Amino acid sequence: MNINNLRPAVGAGCKVHIETYGCQMNFADSEVVLAILQKEGYIYTEDIAQAEVILVNTCSIRDNAEQRIWGRLNEFRRYKRARKGLIVGIIGCMAERLKERLLDEEMVNVVAGPDAFRDLPHLIRMAREGQKGINTKLSREETYAEISPVRLDKNGVTAFVSIMRGCNNMCAYCVVPYTRGAERSRDWQTIVHEVEELFAAGYREVTLLGQNVNSYKCGEVGFPELMAKVAEVSPLLRVRFSTSHPKDMSDELLQVIAAYPNICRAIHLPAQSGSSRMLALMNRKYTREWYLGRIEAIRKYIPDCAITTDLIAGFCTETEEDHQMTLSLMREVGYASAFMFHYSERPNTYSARHLADDVSPEEKIRRLNEIIALQNELSLESNRRDVGGEFEILLEGTSKRSDDKMFGRTSQNKVVIIDRRYHRVGDYVRVRVTDCSSATLMGQEIE
Ligand code: 5AD
Ligand code: SF4
Numbered sequence: 001m002n003i004n005n006l007r008p009a010v011g012a013g014c015k016v017h018i019e020t021y022g023c024q025m026n027f028a029d030s031e032v033v034l035a036i037l038q039k040e041g042y043i044y045t046e047d048i049a050q051a052e053v054i055l056v057n058t059c060s061i062r063d064n065a066e067q068r069i070w071g072r073l074n075e076f077r078r079y080k081r082a083r084k085g086l087i088v089g090i091i092g093c094m095a096e097r098l099k100e101r102l103l104d105e106e107m108v109n110v111v112a113g114p115d116a117f118r119d120l121p122h123l124i125r126m127a128r129e130g131q132k133g134i135n136t137k138l139s140r141e142e143t144y145a146e147i148s149p150v151r152l153d154k155n156g157v158t159a160f161v162s163i164m165r166g167c168n169n170m171c172a173y174c175v176v177p178y179t180r181g182a183e184r185s186r187d188w189q190t191i192v193h194e195v196e197e198l199f200a201a202g203y204r205e206v207t208l209l210g211q212n213v214n215s216y217k218c219g220e221v222g223f224p225e226l227m228a229k230v231a232e233v234s235p236l237l238r239v240r241f242s243t244s245h246p247k248d249m250s251d252e253l254l255q256v257i258a259a260y261p262n263i264c265r266a267i268h269l270p271a272q273s274g275s276s277r278m279l280a281l282m283n284r285k286y287t288r289e290w291y292l293g294r295i296e297a298i299r300k301y302i303p304d305c306a307i308t309t310d311l312i313a314g315f316c317t318e319t320e321e322d323h324q325m326t327l328s329l330m331r332e333v334g335y336a337s338a339f340m341f342h343y344s345e346r347p348n349t350y351s352a353r354h355l356a357d358d359v360s361p362e363e364k365i366r367r368l369n370e371i372i373a374l375q376n377e378l379s380l381e382s383n384r385r386d387v388g389g390e391f392e393i394l395l396e397g398t399s400k401r402s403d404d405k406m407f408g409r410t411s412q413n414k415v416v417i418i419d420r421r422y423h424r425v426g427d428y429v430r431v432r433v434t435d436c437s438s439a440t441l442m443g444q445e446i447e
Helices: 024-039 063-082 093-097 099-104 117-128 176-180 188-200 223-231 251-259 276-281 288-301 320-333 350-354 361-386
Strands: 015-020 053-058 087-092 110-112 133-135 158-162 205-209 238-242 266-268 306-313 337-342 390-398 405-409 415-419 428-436 441-445
Touching (some): 024 053, 024 117, 024 158, 063 087, 087 093, 093 099, 117 133, 251 288, 306 320, 320 361, 337 361, 361 428
Parallel strands (some): 015 053, 110 133, 158 205, 306 337, 415 441
């Protein structure tokens, strides 16, 4: 008899709740964490009030992300008082960055960095025995390659697939290389296998995730080859990816995207700034001209591609002239949408150590507001160009505003609202766009 069969799984029947903050990568990580815990007998509960273990998957990218999470942790004190034995774990980027401070918080029982998730069953067991469970070791190898994530986002149609971890780019402002460690790629075979399983389970769209997917490398397989392999799983499966660094956006990748109709016509290409002086200070390794050259290449190979971006307002020493360069870049590219932030100094990054955070908070916010106002105009213009056009959308769910409407996305990643009629989530529907706002398109099915 195998004695292990007599040992109950570590977490047998124990209810765990996971709360996730931050980027898509964090959401994908929470699904890996759940897979690890389920294997040990833990049961997921959506209801935090039922949970015996609460894990908070955290984000450190900007100060306000961390502040929000600290606020939330304060609320957990109440749960702790009400429920004896409740275990609270901080996992992910904040765990990595703030291990010492979190160690001192009597309220926190478990601290696990992004490469320590496999250790969570052990760390939770330590906490249950009254000790703190801590592991913030970063790894050069860990990719959680063979773990099949347990999907927490339950639309059953779209899923994230993590293809690499960490980042080597060392942008001056960014904390990610410190919290997530060095870049490493997951074996392509396990990626394709996961995608095949998702398709067989009814999923119709995957987003390949990494901090810089263009530098994916697994033996002879680079990102363009990986994209082709994933696109070949089925022509009925849409493929997206996020996020790309402009310095590595190769023609070869653009040719692969153009060659497969099921690879979506949407590229997120974070510019961060339109001023070459700022880009050099940010250590982005490209100039405004290089960036615009990449935009031109996208337009040449994939004329119907939507381009989106990330922008930072008020980085160290940014002048009004630099700021105007960002606004002019935005006009020149005509982004479909953008994520826009004001610079937030992160401890220990290159810019925190060596550059002056000398744009006043008021000025940062003024510049950011100008950027946001311009982007609203550009998004509206981009959407207006789609009115009258024909698109295929993949339905993802019921519209927030009305049960009689559903929403789906175009290949360009724009949301379209249509009448529900006989449609179901996961259907592809051909629509004509009839109207728009800056955020959404309205459509009508083409019969
Ligand atoms: N301050 C403001 N924005 C930042 N980002 C990353 N680090 C910072 C920071 N310190 C933004 C960048 C990046 C996105 C994920 O977050 O635009 O592309
Ligand atoms: Fe941060 Fe730059 Fe890496 Fe993106 S590419 S995670 S901005 S260091």
